[in-house]
Amino acid sequence: MSATANCTHLSWALIQLQQERERISKLIAWSCGYQESLLVLSQQEPELRRLIHEQELELATLQALQRRILSHITNHKTVARKFRGKSNPYKEQMYVGVVRIWTDIVRGELKYSRNPMGGPPYGPAIQFLACLSDTDPQYKTPGDSRLADIIDNIRNP
Numbered sequence: 253m254s255a256t257a258n259c260t261h262l263s264w265a266l267i268q269l270q271q272e273r274e275r276i277s278k279l280i281a282w283s284c285g286y287q288e289s290l291l292v293l294s295q296q297e298p299e300l301r302r303l304i305h306e307q308e309l310e311l312a313t314l315q316a317l318q319r320r321i322l323s324h325i326t327n328h329k330t331v332a333r334k335f336r337g338k339s340n341p342y343k344e345q346m347y348v349g350v351v352r353i354w355t356d357i358v359r360g361e362l363k364y365s366r367n368p369m370g371g372p373p374y375g376p377a378i379q380f381l382a383c384l385s386d387t388d389p390q391y392k393t394p395g396d397s398r399l400a401d402i403i404d405n406i407r408n409p
Contacts, residue, residue, distance in 0.1 A: 347402045350384045362407050364400050373400035 334341050354360045354377055364375040373396050381399045394402070 347381070348406060350381055351403070351406050353384070354380050362403055364403060366400075372396040377403060 351362065355362055358380070360377055360380065362377055364373040364378050366373050378396050378399050381402065382393060382396070
């Protein structure tokens with residue numbers, strides 16, 4: 253091999269070596285920047301974890317509130333069905349309570365009479381129910397026929 257060829261080959265090798273050094277320098281600079289980024293992230297990690305934990309707690313709270321709201325909506329729909337139209341479970345329970353006072357405390361019989369020729373029902377139970385159910389101004393006192401129906405419903409459920 254000639255000296256010129258050796259020199260060309262040698263200069264080409266030096267250029268390659270110089271380019272390899274530059275690539276290594278760039279990689280070192282990049283890895284230093286990467287290490288600095290990792291260091292910053294590792295220093296911020298506790299704060300980031302705390303923020304993520306707060307967000308998870310808020311999400312869990314909102315989900316619990318959503319479940320409670322859906323439960324209230326379901327309960328409302330159930331109760332609303334019971335009050336549909338003219339029905340009123342509270343009023344019905346009041347009549348049951350009044351009838352229990354008549355039967356358990358006053359020891360009255362749960363019966364009434366009707367005139368064979370027609371007309372409204374009558375008797376001590378009807379009078380007692382009319383008196384006690386008239387004490388609550390919120391409720392309109394039912395007529396004697398409705399009171400007889402209440403007695404029949406309680407007597408024969």
